[in-house]
Amino acid sequence: MAGKVTVLRLSHRRSRDVRVTSHCALVSRAFGADGFLLCGERDEAMLLSANKAARKWGGGFGADYCDNPRKFAREFDGAKVHLTMYGLPLMAEIGKIRRRLAKENLLVIVGSEKVPAEFYGIVDFNIAVGSQPHSEVAALAVFLHELFEGRELEKKFANAKIRIIPSQNGKNVEKT
Amino acid sequence: MAGKVTVLRLSHRRSRDVRVTSHCALVSRAFGADGFLLCGERDEAMLLSANKAARKWGGGFGADYCDNPRKFAREFDGAKVHLTMYGLPLMAEIGKIRRRLAKENLLVIVGSEKVPAEFYGIVDFNIAVGSQPHSEVAALAVFLHELFEGRELEKKFANAKIRIIPSQNGKNVEKT
Numbered sequence: 399m400a401g402k403v404t405v406l407r408l409s410h411r412r413s414r415d416v417r418v419t420s421h422c423a424l425v426s427r428a429f430g431a432d433g434f435l436l437c438g439e440r441d442e443a444m445l446l447s448a449n450k451a452a453r454k455w456g457g458g459f460g461a462d463y464c465d466n467p468r469k470f471a472r473e474f475d476g477a478k479v480h481l482t483m484y485g486l487p488l489m490a491e492i493g494k495i496r497r498r499l500a501k502e503n504l505l506v507i508v509g510s511e512k513v514p515a516e517f518y519g520i521v522d523f524n525i526a527v528g529s530q531p532h533s534e535v536a537a538l539a540v541f542l543h544e545l546f547e548g549r550e551l552e553k554k555f556a557n558a559k560i561r562i563i564p565s566q567n568g569k570n571v572e573k574t
Numbered sequence: 575m576a577g578k579v580t581v582l583r584l585s586h587r588r589s590r591d592v593r594v595t596s597h598c599a600l601v602s603r604a605f606g607a608d609g610f611l612l613c614g615e616r617d618e619a620m621l622l623s624a625n626k627a628a629r630k631w632g633g634g635f636g637a638d639y640c641d642n643p644r645k646f647a648r649e650f651d652g653a654k655v656h657l658t659m660y661g662l663p664l665m666a667e668i669g670k671i672r673r674r675l676a677k678e679n680l681l682v683i684v685g686s687e688k689v690p691a692e693f694y695g696i697v698d699f700n701i702a703v704g705s706q707p708h709s710e711v712a713a714l715a716v717f718l719h720e721l722f723e724g725r726e727l728e729k730k731f732a733n734a735k736i737r738i739i740p741s742q743n744g745k746n747v748e749k750t
Binding site for chain 1: 590591593594597600601603604605627631659660661662663664665691694695699700702703704705706707708709711712713714715716719720724726727728729731737738740741742743744745746747
């Protein structure tokens with residue numbers, strides 16, 4: 399049985415990061431992670447909004463705080479990945495990470511600005527989604543997309559109140 | 575010979591979108607697009623920053639304004655894709671889009687809030703990177719990642735002033 403995937407977002411700052419962190423939470427859910435943990439400044443509105451979206455669109459995803467990310471990451475029982483442009487190439491490493499997830503839980507750490515050096519040593523994998531500057535939102539999405547080999551895009555979300563019927567023209571939304 | 579890929583970002587608002595739009599521009603470059611066009615509010619700082627990153631990290635990428643996105647999209651000579659959660663599934667459609675890119679240029683439209691209905695009709699493909707709410711940054715990254723089949727992550731950027739040497743521990747940066 400496969401493990402669960404939790405995304406840990408470091409160093410959130412309410413004023414600056416609200417949209418990027420919200421996108422990280424939504425991406426975590428939409429690309430198949432089970433949970434999202436917010437570190438840094440407390441931001442009730444951001445968490446409420448992520449959990450509200452999860453209830454509306456379905457699935458078992460939940461977002462919560464993590465007060466001590468160092469302790470949490472150190473003591474996490476499972477495989478640990480840190481997404482960083484300085485790490486090893488995603489495509490070369492993802493097979494190993496998939497095999498770890500097949501038998502244990504997985505923690506995926508995404509930073510904001512500077513990630514404390516300590517985290518590079520706590521994790522099992524420092525992974526670069528390309529060695530170019532871009533976006534933690536993009537890195538997280540492409541990482542999860544490769545982890546689940548594209549199947550996450552067909553995931554069914556249980557108990558959804560609303561669902562989109564794919565369409566070439568316009569918007570086709572079903573209320574359930 | 576393959577065509578060029580241009581990303582068109584609709585409806586930018588300086589106050590609200592600066593980081594998300596910047597992430598879209600950086601993702602466009604890092605995931606292999608050739609150019610980025612900003613629509614909506616003029617934002618010199620955002621474009622300067624994207625072009626500065628491109629000079630520092632190398633490659634031929636450039637970011638610029640587009641004053642009339644409707645006209646630009648209508649008259650664009652090539653295949654046109656709009657990324658929207660209401661569209662057809664990425665994985666079912668991407669093969670067709672790759673074949674179009676093999677012989678012509680490609681325009682990729684990403685919206686901000688509400689995209690005017692007109693754009694759904696202007697494009698050849700309305701594509702959903704999952705039919706769940708998440709992020710235009712994520713949608714763009716995963717779309718380009720599938721378009722280039724992962725090869726974009728190994729792209730060499732010519733004339734880079736700085737380059738990362740992938741590493742499991744810490745940061746290994748080479749100035750060239």
